[in-house]
Amino acid sequence: MSAPAAPSDTDAVFQALGDATRRAILERLSRRPASISDIAAPFDMSLAAVVQHVQVLERSGLVRSNKIGRVRTCEINPQGLALARQWLDERRQLWEDRFHRLAEFLDEEEDGGGD
Amino acid sequence: MSAPAAPSDTDAVFQALGDATRRAILERLSRRPASISDIAAPFDMSLAAVVQHVQVLERSGLVRSNKIGRVRTCEINPQGLALARQWLDERRQLWEDRFHRLAEFLDEEEDGGGD
């Protein structure tokens, strides 16, 4: 049956994506790899906070990083996205199927224009 | 009380998707619309908790519902997904591009990174 909420990678990915700051970081890293300080520059928050965001992204598999000397360089990990896209694509198939069939036979008792 | 036409922003969508219970609900609704009680049945939590999850999904634009008599029937709202997929697809292009170019020439220098 539907198991109780078990910790899953999917959780981590979507949760990571659910924060505007982290999406902005991803966007920046999409263009080129960057150090922690580079990433932090445009944000109006402490370095430590940005580090924490990067850690979340890294745990989720969306980003990976490598420290050389005192500089940690972060980059996108494309495999991370795959998981999210996969989930969405699978469901989308189902939903759209359902909606096409619905369009064909729209004779439900749908009447009151609710919400 | 429902706030109609709540434009699903990206935060809300990904945050909604970041919970295994809610993804399970979406999965169920992907097959066919269902009432609140139907949705709640497989879960080991109170009805009220499930209602709250559904409300989160609704606020995010991923689900919509309609109450007839005493039964609220919930169904997928395909537009909600579109937003998430769109975001992911756009970024994916960037990332993959970036990785291809990276393979080509490994020594782009960076300074003054205007968009």
Next chain:
DNA sequence: ATGATACTAAAGTTTGCGCTTGACTATTCT
């Protein structure tokens, strides 16, 4: 009308998230 059904609303608790500060380590520069 009475009672069961299907939610809905509100309040309270616990846990986790996003962020800060302050202290600390490790590297590079002069």
Next chain:
DNA sequence: AGAATAGTCAAGCGCAAACTTTAGTATCAT
């Protein structure tokens, strides 16, 4: 060596999320 730079660690604060329980409102069945 001493000072600046780049990041790390940990404690703590405020707020929101995820549940719970309790109580209440329609609606449907008998």
